Amino acid sequence: MKIEDFNIKSLIRPNVERMKPYSSARDEFKDFKEDMVFLDANENPFENGVNRYPDPRQATLKSHLSTLKRVPVDQILFGNGSDEVLDLIFRAFCEPRQDNVITLPPTYGMYGVLADTNDVGNKEVLLNTDFEPDIDAILNAVDANTKLIFLCSPNNPTGNRFEDKAIEKLLSNFKGLVVIDEAYADFSSAESWSTRLHDYPNLIVTQTLSKAYGMAGIRLGICFASEEIIEVLHKIKPPYNVNELTQKKALQRIMDENVVQKEINTILEEREKLLKTLKNVPFVAKIYPSEANFILAKVDDANKRYDQLLTEGIVVRNRSKQPLCENSLRFTVGTTVENSKLIEVLNKLN
Ligand SMILES: Cc1ncc(COP(=O)(O)O)c(C=O)c1O
Structure with a gap:
């Protein structure tokens, strides 16, 4: 999809477009000095390492991940696992009982579960017998209410990475958002699609610390997309969705590359x-x-x-x-x- 042909505003759910996000205490005072007295968030003042709310924008972790993955900070959002990121994408863009998404079985089961949870249609277009997406069949399945197409590459459970040309064709011909779930990308020598964000305004890439980084227990999911998409997701995410312990542990781990x-x-x-x-x-x-x-x-x-x-x-x-x-x-x-x-x-x- 060419930048000039793409209109993110036409994809956002109207209630999300209209709403004002919750402004948390920590959001209002982002640039605090160490010696300030915080009497704003109804926290317990006695220091124990986790008595304060965590940074809702996870600035330190984001800045390190930005360097590691070579994606600007403004194009990154974290979730409580990538499952939360995927759910946020549904909730930001899919109107219940009206919109639909396309998924490509056999694939990760949560896309279908999230479609059901959000009361959003799920059009299933099977992979071919080589477990590659059938791009023409996918594009034929698209209708005026198709908001998202989920590709999992490398795919779970088949293990293969989809061909670049097929994905490029989809990105160029679909006016909705293409979500590429790269939960397993760290095991592949291929470049991440996060390096192509500037070519495709309709591209969302998700990754996770649950697999190669060995941190399934802390729940840290990553979303890479345009600044506009990240802003929409940020608007609806729970303010403190990535807890303090997770932010600390994740930082230690990514510094131990x-x-x-x-x-x-x-x-x-x-x-x-x-x-x-x-x-x-x-x-x-x-x-x-x-x-x-x-x-x-x-x-x-x-x-x-x-x-x-x-x-x-x-x-x-x-x-x-x-x-x-x-x-x-x-x-x-x-x-x-x-x-x-x-x-x-x-x-x-x-
Ligand atoms: C393809 C795929 N995406 C996402 C996830 C979930 O990742 P997270 O632990 O970050 O929620 C999994 C977990 O198995 C997965 O296989």
């Missing part, structure tokens, strides 16, 4: 090892290429193999109910010890 990269490298090596093993397991019919920290494999009887693994104390994800994933199990790459146990068990099952 070498450690994170080392863990990613190990996971990638382990993924290759697991891939080789799975190829030689007699009941594995097909293994799908992965640019994520998991491998999807088609087996002879997914329920049987799932139960056998469970009996051996190993929990994997049975994705057989998803379209195009009959008899498919998804294996998350664990530690070397965990993977060795999985390999040992896979080799002895019959």
